[in-house]
Amino acid sequence: MLDLERQDEEPLLAPIMHSGRGFWLLAACAGLLGFAGLAAWLVQLRRGLSVTGLNVPVYWGLYITHFVFFIGISHAGTLVSAILRLSNAEWRRPITRAAEVITVLVLFFGMGCILLDLGRPDRALFVLRHANLRSPLLWDVISVTTYLAASTIYLYLPLIPDVALLRDRLPRRRWLYRPLAVGWTGTPRQRRILHRAISVMAVLVIPIAVSVHTVVSWVFAMTVQPMWHSTIFGPYFVVGAIFSGIAAIILAMAIVRRAYRLEEYLKPIHFNNLGLLLLVMALLWFYFTFAEFLTTYYGAEPSHMAVFLSKTEGRFAGEFWTMIVACFVVPVALLARRRTRSTVWGTVVAALSVEIGMWLERFLIVVPSLSVPRLPMEAAPYAPSWVEWSLFTAFLAVFILLYAVFTKLFPIVSIWEVREGRERSVADVARRVKSYLPGRETVP
């Protein structure tokens, strides 16, 4: 019994107990890239947005692309984990935390992108002081902040029992774990409250998450600009967000599994199941994209067609068709077949392809509509500058670094939930499955 209780702790606490050369190397590299980004940002603060590749009429570029991209990825964690929790998907247990961390961290970067994009970041707080509630940008501010708060709580709650464990096992870091553990001892009452709180949060977080990406899409859809002003943009963005979010979970899991040798916990079946979800999202994404483009094509409004054609056969055709391949052809080819889906590399390649494709999708939503204004104007094509790119790599690097640091402070696989699964769920599931079957209930 004792062994069974302790069996998960060794491997899952190992990353917290000692850090290898790999971690420090990663930290150094990521830190370096982060500082490069900081330098780029200082340059931008000093010289204004002239250091970007933006122009008239392409007023928005990579920063807004990355805002949408990061907020999209943030749907990974919280939303997916909440859905899995509520639907009692037992296979979720080892993966929820890895997913939820992504959400919380990446939201900061999404908001950071907006800050980068402002001509006057020193006036950022004007959005609170002089808030115009009619502006979709303000809706964003509200829903993203709410989402961040909810996601943080939602990450924190299931962390409590594991923090308590760490408090007891690691006296040197009691200063950190003790306050966070809020006196958790694992009494049945505490457990009951915790379960209840997690369930409530899971229910709450789903509409918030859906609202976030809907509102992000409305930033575009509420204007009259060609190929932005679309009623399906809300659901389209939500689908895209979940799509890229799941891909992000797969990638994070694969890395954690490899780095911390957690093959026992993050098994091919997890990748297979997430792969199935990814496949469903790929089909959904394609459905929305198809619907969006087909209606534009049949409506054939000249200003809309100008944008349409710039994507399908014009200046952005390369990006557009790469996106179709990366978001649809590659994932469907890999994930529709069990042979490739049930392997880790199969889903990882599909997820990587989806991330690239979804980045392109975000870019193709932001830039082409601005590049072909209704009234003709001769303008230089938008080419992002080194500042924009280095801020992107810095964001990625610092995100990875923070994620790694999280794994050094907290178990990236929820110990107590896995244990709970071992202890109770097998029996629970057996009962549940039996209850679906014909025949009488067996009274225990």
Added chain:
Amino acid sequence: MLSRRRFLGFTAGAAAGAALGGVAGAGLRTLFASAESPIVPPRGPERVVLSVCDLCPGGCGVRVRVIGDRAVRLEGNPLHPVSGGRLCPRGQAALQALYHPDRAEGPLRRRGPRGDLSSFERATWDEALGEIGARLAEIRAGGRPEAVVLVTGGGGAGLGPRVARRFLSAYGSPNDVALHRGDDAAAIALLLAQGVRAAPALDLQSADYVLSLGSALLEAWSAPVHATRAYGEFRRGRTGRRGKLVHVEPRLSITAASADEWIAVRPGTEGVFALGVAAAIVGEGLHAKPFVAERVAGLEEDRDAAGRTRPGLRSVLARRYRLEQVEAETGVPGDVILRVAREFASAGASLAIGPRKGPLLPGRLFDHLAAGVLNALVGAVDAPGGVLVADDPPLPPWPALPGGVSAAGRARPKLDGAGPDQPLLASDPERLAEAIRAGTPYRAEALLLVDADPAFASAAPETFAAAVQKVPLVVSFTAIPDDTALLADWILPASHFLERADLHTTPAGVPYPLVSLARPALLRPVRDARPTAEVFLELARRIAPDLAAALPWKDLDALLRWEMEGLHAARRGAVMGTAFDEAFVRMMEGAGWWAPGYRTPAELWTRAHESGGWWDPFYDHGDWRRVLRTASGKVELRGDLLDLAPAAPERDGALALLLFEPLPIAGGTGAELPFLQAILDPGHEAHWETWAEIHPETAARLGVSDRDWIRVESPRSSIVARARLTARVVPDAVAVPVGLGKRGGGRWASGIGANPLRLLAPARDPLCGLPDFGATRVRVARARPPDGSA
């Protein structure tokens, strides 16, 4: 319970946090303090000064808003008959010229190699005038005053060039050479047809139908604001009467874009088209028969003074300009030619305009003569809506020129051979350049350049650049050192028009005599610059007493008073005024009265300065003795010359080079100002480079795509330009703007674009000897980008 230690720790943490936040906040604030431009607002009393724009020969009257020692705004003077309160983009940008950072600080003397601004060093005006004056005195004392050459450019009609030219004559040199002006060919056509040496003035606002034969009527016209105002009236100023504009040119110019109809002809066939129209009019007998019978000579066969028979234009038209022939040569369908002929002959007041394409591009005499034929056929000569001839303002004559060495020098042959060798030309600058280079018939020892940049803006820039280097003393009067100034020995900074008093006479193309007055808007010049006129007055005093006696004025003000007193003595005209005043003066003068609104010269001086100047708005139509000064006293149709249509180019695979002058940089100036560089071609955002318009079919044949860099190569030279594929130009031609490609001109002009004038073949207009700006054929191929461009 909060322990003391924890409380202290908490406080310290909070304090540290606050400090950190404070530092970050302060950092951000410093960073964003740099977002604001540190601008010191002008201080001091505010006043309005009347002046005259001289950024082009238009001479628009302007009002300047001055606060303290700064001029902060320029607008048109509403009482001024040329500007009427309006300004063109150049006039609007004039303050950028006044406060241009690259204006010469003061007189500059060359110490190092030619062609480089860093070779020059500051000198005082006293040094400059002392040295130049001594050298000029020496040449004159040596009995070679003819060795001093003055080249004037196409700038404003102010006192600077006038005083400089008088100075040269009094000094004793015949070598007063004006660079070609856009109005030259039209003026020669008028001389041949009407015996008057003047640029034609068009009564556009009274016309009903205008046939523009490749003219730049709505671009860099002689007085652009005046012409554009007239165009507005022509279109919609008269209730129920809208003028129609038909434009004939191989390129869809800005004028063509404003027209009701653009007729694309093959390059160089505008005149042939016009004569095709004339042939149809004469053939169908649609011409104004009474007018032609009474006032036109040369339509029918006749005898000249010597008794020889001259072929009539009618027979030339019937033989040489038959419909099929013209159709084949111009590429315009015969029914279009017929339709235009009928429209032209039947519209109320029709007017044909010759192909003056800008201050540097006069067009071919043949085409101007052809336009003149059309006007003569419909009676658009000195009639409302037709071609008018302006009277000169009655300014007093200047003191007589000295005799002695001065008279002897003036009697020497001109270096440019104009006059004896080229009877129709007053100046031949390209020939001058050759003569200076060759040192024949005599050596040029000093070259004075006033508003002239022939090493950039002439038909032979390279020849001029070489010629300038042969002259031991070259003095350039210019504000922002231009290409020729960089080759000079002295750069004498000319004042900006807002820094001096001035007097401008009637600009070309304006039909009434006028004298515009300017007061200095700034009491101290922005740079150590002087009015060119005053510099010449001073030089005259320094060189010799007889020279000083011919230019006896202490300064500009004294000269202005002399002029205005003479004007007062002429007893006609009025000070500029409102439309009501104008109508009143017209009515009175029409009835034979003089109602000037001033009595004494002092009153004229004050009132003219308050309104912007003096003018005589009364135009006496049909004063035939004034406007028809040919031997016959009639409009001469020159069938003999019109028989000689320019030959069609050989089909050698080369392209015709079509040059045009965008208004902002017309006349070879304007590229210095960033606001003008930004608007070279309306509707296009990307500027600051020389582009070449090519028809897509031609481009496809040459393997050139839109925005490719291409090399445009003529037998003489080559330039690199950005290809723009457009159906705005006919196939087998390439159209390139003139005005970019300067070496000098300051930070915004230097090294921007390329100068297509360098490509020009040394061809001459066979009928008059002007350079033929339309004869050059070029080859086009893809090229590498020029240095320093993306």
Added chain:
Amino acid sequence: MARWGMVIDLDRCTGCQACVVACQVENNVPPAGSRDAARGRAISWLRLVPLDGGREGHGTRPALRLVPLPCQHCDLPPCTRVCPVFATQKDEEGFVAQVYPRCIGCRYCTTACPYTVREFNWRRPEWPAPMERSLSPDVSVRPRGVVEKCTFCHHRLQLARDQARVEGRQLREQDYVPACVQTCPADAMAFGDLDDPRTTVARLARSPRAFRLLEDLGTEPKVIYLSKGEWGA
């Protein structure tokens, strides 16, 4: 209350661009260099846009139509709705105003404007000495990082109102004329109160030649164009 608007007669306009430069000079727009221009960063509150005029050839209309394009001061402006901080707003007299010290530079309004007439200060505006001496004291110089656009020369209304008040009289039609309108050599532009039937703009706006740009978007522009052509006022 007046509803200020502009009429641009394309039959008079020659595309000379005097209006473009007048606007830049009047409103202290900084000069751009070749680099700025090549990167689409040159600021101009008024541009000439080439509209497709159909096919070309003999006996047809020229294919190039140049349309001066200031801010249309839409009565239903898509730009003001999206501004998160009320830095751009339509005031009671219909001006779509821009508040520089409030603007956070998010450029949402610029992307929302279907006429693409909003400009952004990509860098700090600069005037190489002594060019700053030509700046007008009537218009503030914008800092880096904020959006700007045509104001209908609103400062001229304020100055004209002050002047009228000093002289103890009503504002007259000719008192308030924007810089572009004032300079137009072809007299192609008119400006005034669209709601006062006696004004020139109101009369011209009733012309059968009158049309507005992108009218189907429902932005209700207050810049009215008169097309080229024979008939009508």
